[in-house]
Amino acid sequence: MSKRNAKSTAPHERSAWGLILFRFQKNKLAMLGVVILAAMALVILLAPLYVSYDRVSALDVLNKFVTPCKEFPFGTDELGRDLFARVIYGGRISLFGGIATIVIAFSIGCIIGGAAGYFGGKVDTVLMRMIDMLMAIPSALLAMAIITALGNGIWKLIIALAISEIPRFARVVRASILTLRNQEYVEAAKCYGSSSLQIIMRHILPNGIGPIIVSATLMLGQTIISISSMGFLGLGVESPTPEWGTIISENKINIRYYPHLGLIPGACIMLAVMAVNFIGDGLRDAFDPRTKN
């Protein structure tokens, strides 16, 4: 008898959220992702404290193609611009632009998908027809078509990418609401007279948010890649505005002889995307432990 209550297994006495957090924290790769992403975000956000923005476009013909050294930690490019400053300030667009895109796509996708899933019927049919329409075109093409209309600019790029990602969010949200809508606890809530808003806020959102956050995270990775690809193609952001993709694009021909010009911004993209993907995978396993093992 004595040993009965002696051992308490780890997940006991935790709320459902606590349990998710617990599982997430146990995932080493996911925690590594959090650390990497937090460090990158911090470095980028605090940039003004240690590198002046002027250095981004300050030409220095005497110091062309400097390989990484003490004075220029990331070296310089063919115009002698400080790659460190360019990469750090470029991160503002590549990383935070990606986050902004996802936030916009996420919000609008949630509203569209949520309305379609919760109200069903005609609302669903109409909204889903529109979503199907957008899905008929590869999202890269859609984004480019929208940029054609809007023209260049960081926010225009973000809006174009966000619009091209809305359909996928709307679908995930709708699917998760469709399964939750018929849960018995939702029926119980209707039984005691909860309004639609109460049901969505108290019952559907807390339970459906898991898979949506997971897909948002996994899509954030792809969006960071999309932004830098657009930058590389010269859409949305144009040289000399620093952005990880534009930096690689403007140094394209010199990378063979000065590899740091390609490796450093490339590594930044990969590191950020990988960190986000680790977090996404970790969240998925934490929300739905069945996918693991």
Place this chain on the structure above:
Amino acid sequence: MTYLKYIGKRLLLLIPVIVGITFVLYFIMALSPGNPAQLILGADATAEQIQALEEEMGLNDPIIVQYLNYMLGVIRGDFGTSWVSGYNVLGEFILRIPNTLLIAVLATVGAVALGIPMGIYSAVKQYSLFDYGGMVVAMLLFSVPAFWLGIMCQILFCLILGWLPAAGDESLRYFILPSIVLGANTFASMIRMARTSMLDVIKQDYIRTARAKGAPERRVIMRHGVRNGLIPVITQIGISFAGAVGGAIVTETIFAINGVGMLLLNAVKSRDIPVVMGTVIFVAAIVGIINLVVDLICAKVDPRIDLAS
């Protein structure tokens, strides 16, 4: 017969989708700043010349009339002419689509042919060295931007090693590297999808039933596991192919392949709206047909799918 009826129905359903998307795009583009007449005639055109051209192009009509005229043209197979080059949009597209389709198909087929078996093997040998290795490769390829991978491959295999040509589209050899670069992402997602799907299937009751029948492990996996595990992966192939067509823009730029991607990129940069519109319509149609083919394959593999309903 059900197949033909289904195909017919799906193709008909494609029409409202394309009409809808052209409608939305046409309006956005019509409202965007910039004067096409100016664009066509160049900077040193006089105001009279511009006005005359605007009149001729119907730019002074209400947008809805312009749109209807455009769609009437589309129905007759006339997608207009490029504002920049003056060439026929349909002709331009037909000239370039083979190159794009070639790399997109090569990339997707290669990624599928390699990725699915690897994913399945990973699942069967879960937690083995192969499994971990496969996951690392998939994660890396999933996180690397295609343009960067493209440049790096170009430098390594073309410039340094000299194994393959770096740019152009003269022979099949030119397409090898672009296809690999374009297929990398699909390859990664195929490994991951096939593995997840297979892990899910292995846990199913019917797998246990097969074992209880006395089927050896190999047969259990090959006969009962793989076919079921493939179903969700096949659905993904259609999406991946669409992604590859979109991704071709970057690949074609890096390897200087004269395909639809390049056409579109140049059109977007010069705001050549007829070309953008035409390209989007054609690509939507191609993607729609590919998705139809994928759904037909799914129905073939999975008897639970009823095409009639």
Place this chain on the structure above:
Amino acid sequence: MRESAVHAEKCENLLEIQDLHVQYNTDDAVVHALNGFSLTVNRGQKIGLVGETGAGKTTCALSILRLLPDKVGQITSGSITYDGEDLLHAPTAYMLSLRGTKVSMIFQDPMTSLNPIITVGDQILEVLDLHYPDMSKEEKEKRVDEILSLVGIPPSRKNEFPHQFSGGMKQRIVIAMALIAEPELLLADEPTTALDVTIQAQILELMKELKSKFNTAVVLITHDLGVVAEFCDDVAVVYAGEVIESGSVEAVFAREKNHPYTEGLFNCLPDLSSTAPRLIPIPGFMADPTNLPEGCSFADRCPYCRSICRSEKPQMHVWGGHGIKCHLFGQKEVE
């Protein structure tokens, strides 16, 4: 060892499980699923294995076929002997030749236990493909047709897929698959739980018929005492991974002498013929399989619990085939 399988004189005891211990090693804890599980099945016997969720009934069946989940399920001690052959140490090839031919199994949920993308005919035929490679294609097809009509499915439907059949029909197909090789032992894991009562009656009736036709021994795993009373000759009551009472259905269901747990089960069962206004529930919950008590695992819930029950595991006390594992019966004459 291998020779004994082809021994001319067959053992009387078809299956003998001795003191079996099985555990599941999960991420969080070690779950002790079977704790000294013993059971004997004779040829042609119909024995019911009754117990609640988590008692270890299914684990027992999976252990016999060595189909416990890879790496997680682990047999730690004990023995399983089938027809004189030690199954726990038999080579894989022997297990493969055993499964589906000599010992076959029916699973609980007919909805999921058939492969959705293979025709039902082919799934039944596969058993013959696996175990009778020399049989001609026509002969196999004929056998499939025969068994299908035997379980009440028109053979003309054999080219259809599982989703085209109702739940009851699927279970008939599963039974056909299990019986086509005419096994000596059938492990039926809750074969009727997922079905409606009228369909359950049909399936039980069918199993009875087929059982007498093939003289198959049946281990019927169920949580329903009524099903046992109607279908089985003998019964073994399982609690927390051990058989705590066993005997003929007549002896156990006479309700004269029972293990306190069995007694509790009878008392809390709403029955058609009983008129009691209130049921008498068993207090408390099943012992935590990750943390089993030292003594009798039922002690916590037992109305007759004494100090010895908390410290010492009870022995099986047997009277002419009726055994009860309880200290209460300790002082009384043993055998």
Place this chain on the structure above:
Amino acid sequence: MGVPLIETRGLKKYFKTSRGMLHAVEDINLKIQAGETLGVVGESGCGKSTLGRTILRLLPATAGEVLYNGENILTYKKHEMQKIHLNMQMIFQDPYSSLNPRMSIANIIAEPIKVCGTVTGRHAIEEKVEEIMDLCGLPKRYMNTYPHELDGGRRQRVGLARAMAVDPKFIVCDEPVSALDVSIQAQILNLLMDLQEQKGLSYMFITHDLCVVKHISSNIMVMYMGQVVEYASKEELFKNQLHPYTKALLSAIPTIDLSRRSRERHALTGEVTSPIEPAPGCRFAPRCPHASEKCREQSELREVSPGHYVSCVLCR
């Protein structure tokens, strides 16, 4: 007898399907007096759950009336619905999906009180929750636990506590014990009966298990493919069941009574199909051992003896 607490008149619920109209609930007339339990028995797909949900307006009725104390609640406007919520509640089959996994036990029970506003003030609500938990046999220490930490029996108690939180008069119990082991099932059944005695509750007890229904009901309604085939008091039904389906259902139940082992069984052949665009006449006829030409006529529920209704042409 006065006005029944719950009454339905010609209640119908049809669903649109790709193959036509599914007549899930067909023309149901029932009465439940205060303090009584109506057992609704039938196999899966017979429409018993749909009936319960239609009565509570969780599903919109296709036709007919639902009367609560003589008032048709199907015509109630949104603001009048509060009356229904305070008086009519439901408990569900699956103790796993019927509780919101993200809410603590106390919150789950407090939610209906807050939504309905029967008790206000944080302290008062907390007291009420404690009172209800005590009533349903849930120790106070579970207040801050979450559903996933409880076993099936305790979860089912939480589900019951949530329904009891607004002090309803009538509860629809949709298979509340089917997912539980017998020993736990007995606890819940006893609890339901205790609550009924203390609070004068009425139940509509939906189940496929005739043994359970016999234990808890005052009247029993047997459904088959959306229709009532037999409706009588418990004593009458078990003593003198008339409809061939009821007989078959009863004889199909496995019993622990060995003396009944060799009883004559009315084993049914065939299986239930869904009532999509059903032909008029008895829907049980295709499986009925006594079916004849007459069964194709419009069948209706007839009172064969006081309070005993049967829908079969054979029982005049």
